[in-house]
Amino acid sequence: MLTIVTQLKIAVIGASIFGLNTEQLPELSPGMSAVIANLQENPDAFGAAVQSIANLADAGDKNAQYALALWLERGSGLRQDIPQAEGWYRKAAEQGHPQALNSLGTLLIQNYSQDPVKLNEAVGFIQRAEAAGLPLARRNLAQLYIRGGAGLEPSLETGRSLLEKGAAENDGESLLALSQLYEGAFEHPKDEAKALSMLESAGTAGSVEAMVRLGQKYLRGEGVEKDESKSVEWFTKAAGLNSPAAQRSLASLYESGIGVEADLQTALQWYTKAAEANDAVAQHVLGGHYERGDAVGRSPAVALNLYRMAARNGLAAAGYNVGVFYEQGRVVDQDFEKAFESYLSAARAGLAPAMHKVGLFYGAGQGVTQDQVAAAGWFNRGARAGLADSQLQLGSMYEGGVGVNQDFRSAAGLYSLAEQQGNVVARFRLALLYARGLGVQERDLERAYALASSAASGGYELAAQLQDQLKGEMSPAQIESAEAMMVVPSDGATVPAASDGAEQ
Secondary structure, three states: OHHHHHHEOOOOOOOOEOOEOHHHOOOOOHHHHHHHHHHHHOOOOHHHHHHHHHHHHHOOOHHHHHHHHHHHHHOOOEOOOHHHHHHHHHHHHHOOOHHHHHHHHHHHHHHOOOOHHHHHHHHHHHHHHHHOOOHHHHHHHHHHHHHOOOOOOOOHHHHHHHHHHHHHOOOHHHHHHHHHHHOOHHHOOOOHHHHHHHHHHHHHOOOHHHHHHHHHHHHHOOOOOOOHHHHHHHHHHHHHOOOHHHHHHHHHHHHHOOOOOOOHHHHHHHHHHHHHOOOHHHHHHHHHHHHHOOOOOOOHHHHHHHHHHHHHOOOHHHHHHHHHHHHHOOOOOOOHHHHHHHHHHHHHOOOHHHHHHHHHHHHHOOOOOOOHHHHHHHHHHHHHOOOHHHHHHHHHHHHHOOOOOOOHHHHHHHHHHHHOOOOHHHHHHHHHHHHHOOOEOOOOHHHHHHHHHHHHHOOOHHHHHHHHHHHHHOOHHHHHHHHHOEEOOOOOOOEEOOOOOEOO
C-alpha cells in the first residue's frame, strides 16, 4: 500500500515520529529501529520516514503497521482515514500486537457505536490486549464494565477488580481510577481516606494527572489539610513530566508567591513551557505579560500572537483581547470587521464583556450592518450575565424605545441593577426617572435627589446639575429627608439607601 505516501499532510514532529512514543512499539524490528534513530538525528526527514514506515508495513512489520494505523486514525502526518486505520490495526492485531489490539477495539467502539457485531468484536480485541498484559487495555476494559459500554452489562465489581489488578502492579492510572471510585464516582461507596491514599499512591507511581490533582487538593485544602508547600511539590513533579496544567499552576504559584518565594522570572519560564505545549490559559497569561512588559521585553506583537493562539484553543478572554487589538489598530491595521468577528466568537462562548462589545458594534453599525434589535439582544445577554454596562445600555434602549418597545418600568429596573453595582450614569438615569415619575411607583423627588447627589459625588456633572434643579423644587424638610436616605459604604462614597421603588 505504498500509495499511502501520497496522503502526506505534513505535521510538526519532534524526536519521535508524529508523537508516537517508542514505548508503544514492542520488539522493534531492525527496520523500525533504524527509522526512529534516523528521525532522532534528522527530525526534518519525516517524508522519507513515512515512506520507510509504509514499506515496512507493507512487508509485514507489525510495529510499522501499528504506527501507520495510529497516524491514520489521528490524522497525524497523514490525512485522517478511519477505514484504512482499521485495516492496518487489523494486520498488526493478527500478529498479536497488544497496542494494536487495544487501539482496534477502541476505534471500533468510537466509530461503530450502533453496530452490535462490531462492538462485540471490539470487546474481544480489548480483552485479548488485557490478557497480553497491556495496562491501558486493562483500564479500558474496566471502564467498559463500570460504565456498561460496548454492549457489556454494567458491573462495578468487575471493573473495580480489573483496576485493583492494575493497582497491585503499581499502575498509576489504575490507582487514579480507583481513587475516583472511592471518591464516589459511579455511585461507588465513598471512602475519603482510601481515595486520598490511592491518589497519593497514583502520584508516587507516576500518574501525572494524579500529581496535578494532589497539587490542587493541597493548594485548596480539599479533603486534606491545606499545605501550599506540598502543592508546589506535586505541581513541580508533574511539570517536570511535561504536564501543561501543572506548569501553568506552578507558574501561578511562583508569580503570586504562594508556597514559594515570589519569582516572576521563574513563573514566566513555566508559563512559556505550558504555552509551548498549547495550554490556552498559559498563552493568555503570557500574552498579558508581554503586553505589559512585566519582567520581559514589552512586545504587543508577541502578545497578540499569544492571544490568537489562546483564542484558537477556545479561550474566550483571549478572543476578546484579539478584538481589542483590531478595534484599536494596535500592531495590526484597524479593522472593525475582524474586531467584531473576534468579539462575536468570545460572546458566543459566554464572555459577558464580549456580549457588550457585540451589542455596541451592532448598535453603531461598526464592522457589521447596523441592527438595533440585535444590539438589544446582545445587551440583554450581557445584562443577564450581570454586566452593569449592558444593564445601563439596555435600560437606555428601553427608555428611548430603540430596538425594543419603549418600557420605562424595564428601564428603571435595569438602571437599578446597574447603579447597585456603582454605575454612576445608571444612578443618574434612575434619578431622572424618579424625578419624572416614569417607570416607578410614583414621582419621588427625595429619592431622585439622593440618587443625583450620589452620582454627582462620583464625578458625574449632569447629576450635579439635576441635583441643583431638584433642590429648587424641594422644601428644606424634603432635602433633609433625601440626605437621610444616603448611606456611606466602606469606600466613603455616598449612595442612596436600598429601595423597592424601581419596579423590575
